[in-house]
Amino acid sequence: MLRVEVAPDSLFGPENMPYGVFAPPGESFRVGVRLGDMVLDLAALLGDPVFARPDLNAFLATGPARWGAVRARLRELADTALPVEVVHPVRSVRMALPVTIGDYVDFYASIDHATNLGRLFRPDSEPLLPNWRHLPVGYHGRAGTVVVSGTPVIRPQGQRRTDSGAPEFGPSQRLDIEAELGFVVGTGSTLGVPVGVDDFAAHVFGVALVNDWSARDIQAWEYQPLGPFLGKSFATSLSAWVTPLAALEQARVPLPTQEPEPLPYLRGTADHGLDIDLAVSWNGHVVSRPPYARMYWSPAQMLAHLTANGASIRPGDLYASGTISGPEPTQRGSFIELSWGGTEPITVGEETRTFLTDGDDVTITATAPGTAGRRIGLGEVSGRILSARSAP
Amino acid sequence: MLRVEVAPDSLFGPENMPYGVFAPPGESFRVGVRLGDMVLDLAALLGDPVFARPDLNAFLATGPARWGAVRARLRELADTALPVEVVHPVRSVRMALPVTIGDYVDFYASIDHATNLGRLFRPDSEPLLPNWRHLPVGYHGRAGTVVVSGTPVIRPQGQRRTDSGAPEFGPSQRLDIEAELGFVVGTGSTLGVPVGVDDFAAHVFGVALVNDWSARDIQAWEYQPLGPFLGKSFATSLSAWVTPLAALEQARVPLPTQEPEPLPYLRGTADHGLDIDLAVSWNGHVVSRPPYARMYWSPAQMLAHLTANGASIRPGDLYASGTISGPEPTQRGSFIELSWGGTEPITVGEETRTFLTDGDDVTITATAPGTAGRRIGLGEVSGRILSARSAP
Numbered sequence: 001m002l003r004v005e006v007a008p009d010s011l012f013g014p015e016n017m018p019y020g021v022f023a024p025p026g027e028s029f030r031v032g033v034r035l036g037d038m039v040l041d042l043a044a045l046l047g048d049p050v051f052a053r054p055d056l057n058a059f060l061a062t063g064p065a066r067w068g069a070v071r072a073r074l075r076e077l078a079d080t081a082l083p084v085e086v087v088h089p090v091r092s093v094r095m096a097l098p099v100t101i102g103d104y105v106d107f108y109a110s111i112d113h114a115t116n117l118g119r120l121f122r123p124d125s126e127p128l129l130p131n132w133r134h135l136p137v138g139y140h141g142r143a144g145t146v147v148v149s150g151t152p153v154i155r156p157q158g159q160r161r162t163d164s165g166a167p168e169f170g171p172s173q174r175l176d177i178e179a180e181l182g183f184v185v186g187t188g189s190t191l192g193v194p195v196g197v198d199d200f201a202a203h204v205f206g207v208a209l210v211n212d213w214s215a216r217d218i219q220a221w222e223y224q225p226l227g228p229f230l231g232k233s234f235a236t237s238l239s240a241w242v243t244p245l246a247a248l249e250q251a252r253v254p255l256p257t258q259e260p261e262p263l264p265y266l267r268g269t270a271d272h273g274l275d276i277d278l279a280v281s282w283n284g285h286v287v288s289r290p291p292y293a294r295m296y297w298s299p300a301q302m303l304a305h306l307t308a309n310g311a312s313i314r315p316g317d318l319y320a321s322g323t324i325s326g327p328e329p330t331q332r333g334s335f336i337e338l339s340w341g342g343t344e345p346i347t348v349g350e351e352t353r354t355f356l357t358d359g360d361d362v363t364i365t366a367t368a369p370g371t372a373g374r375r376i377g378l379g380e381v382s383g384r385i386l387s388a389r390s391a392p
Numbered sequence: 393m394l395r396v397e398v399a400p401d402s403l404f405g406p407e408n409m410p411y412g413v414f415a416p417p418g419e420s421f422r423v424g425v426r427l428g429d430m431v432l433d434l435a436a437l438l439g440d441p442v443f444a445r446p447d448l449n450a451f452l453a454t455g456p457a458r459w460g461a462v463r464a465r466l467r468e469l470a471d472t473a474l475p476v477e478v479v480h481p482v483r484s485v486r487m488a489l490p491v492t493i494g495d496y497v498d499f500y501a502s503i504d505h506a507t508n509l510g511r512l513f514r515p516d517s518e519p520l521l522p523n524w525r526h527l528p529v530g531y532h533g534r535a536g537t538v539v540v541s542g543t544p545v546i547r548p549q550g551q552r553r554t555d556s557g558a559p560e561f562g563p564s565q566r567l568d569i570e571a572e573l574g575f576v577v578g579t580g581s582t583l584g585v586p587v588g589v590d591d592f593a594a595h596v597f598g599v600a601l602v603n604d605w606s607a608r609d610i611q612a613w614e615y616q617p618l619g620p621f622l623g624k625s626f627a628t629s630l631s632a633w634v635t636p637l638a639a640l641e642q643a644r645v646p647l648p649t650q651e652p653e654p655l656p657y658l659r660g661t662a663d664h665g666l667d668i669d670l671a672v673s674w675n676g677h678v679v680s681r682p683p684y685a686r687m688y689w690s691p692a693q694m695l696a697h698l699t700a701n702g703a704s705i706r707p708g709d710l711y712a713s714g715t716i717s718g719p720e721p722t723q724r725g726s727f728i729e730l731s732w733g734g735t736e737p738i739t740v741g742e743e744t745r746t747f748l749t750d751g752d753d754v755t756i757t758a759t760a761p762g763t764a765g766r767r768i769g770l771g772e773v774s775g776r777i778l779s780a781r782s783a784p
Contacts, residue, residue: 227619
């Protein structure tokens, strides 16, 4: 038996305990929770086969009562001696995508980001389109190309506009990131029956970090009139750890003022924002600190909107906030904003950058308030850019 | 033992034999092929457990060589007496969605449809946007709300623009269809490795009919700048039968002239169109006959484009052509085109219509050339509109 010692300033103390899918050396993937620098093997610890699978989906489908009961039991066990075979050092295990994602939706919920992109993409018109303050704008992304943190990203090729008017095909020259928060759906819903704002916690299990890699040159040429497609679908990275909503009670903050008042289906009595601080590191240098607390639309409003037309959700669905940018230049969650469309290079250590260069590493981390002045960590989402394949 | 008698003019003779997922009364779903008015239970007939599952995915993943071998064996067996327990009348069985869909992509490949919608949605500018003739425009739809033919469709609610400028929320008043062809991915690909135009038949298993129900008022308000979302995601109907590409050899036709010449990654030596004739019935009255042979972008070009950035595909992925409209008014595949934005009501039997009324039925059917002057059927995709739920 052994007791997991957790440093007082650990971001992964017993009030966090995020879920992930891990494999000990030479063994298969299964569900675990992180405690300090260790991973607890839940199937072995709790004897429940729902945790013996290589994704969280079966556990997610069990619903909030079961999530709460498991969390309470783990809080108890965290203070006790545990069988040595259920404890694995984080550094020794491989991590897989935590969920098998059914549908992936990406929103556009930061007013500062939407304003910045409006200025850059449509310089001659109002930056915010007329619908933006009335609904959380969103679109479907490609679920099959969501990859776990650490997976390298091959620079995508595609069509881009040229000065001649005819497009050319080649490696993206404006490869970017989008620092986002992702929301993992636990329990599904019935086709035809919307999920109300106040039902958020009955359906959403937890929060993860997302990097929605974006090829801005491909996106700019393709996106009219049906939205982003190949400029996004080559890869989206997801953190390996999913922090349950139950760990984020201390992070609840009021939403910023919404003006005009949203329509009734977007209003709820329990709606709130989340005080989560992100940091974007480029080749090891922090270049931005986006504040999630400034997001205009709440996670509950996004879910209510997503389902307002009767669309159903399934365990393992993922929806993301869209790029998180604050009002300050140092709070922008994408490089197209940080470099203002590539016109103002950024200092990255000893070098300068506008968009991503082959070999670059990007790591996004985040923390949130815990109890007694402590903080909890949302892990990280990282990726390195590999050079494009030779032309097909 | 019994021999399946197939009428000489049957659309489901031995040269067709589409695949579907069916359940005999009181039994579970499994894979079958249709022959005349009968369904053959493939797990029972061939003794292969790949067909005992409630979707085609495992069989799709086996690849073209196995698809060909099974088809050849079924062609032989179709002429022989079969054990009575493997044969079920089509009218006695229930049908399920034939595939578990990973990602669903919808294209916009008809030049007549794109031109009509450009005129209706953007009357003051060029109907075709600058990118349209250079790439097959597409976007991701919601895989989790694809339903099998026959599933009722609840009228969606959502936000729509009003004359005051502020939106209102309520049942869609411009509920429409889109008559499309869907392509079912068989074998997957590797992330980072594009699928070339000439690799189409190595990856795509077959063809089905799609009705991409569309709420035009919701869509018009929401779609800038990230494309269609809730105007589409409430339901997409898919035919129960998937016709293998191998049954469509006689339907191959040259593509219409593409001007300007597409970029090299969209050109192939074996690329072709498909001479498939659709018919759209509204409450039992044929209101349109869209010709698939007129589609500008080929199915192989759509797949090459979808993967050109390295996006991977999975068995069971679905991509659809977008609305099929021909150049004649009687060949338009959506009601917004047939009624010209609701301004020119259509005669439907004894009544007139612009958009869908509660209780309306829509059925889309299609046929293609077979050998010796025969035709093969692609089954049907049908749905009835149910009234909206009361406000949430």
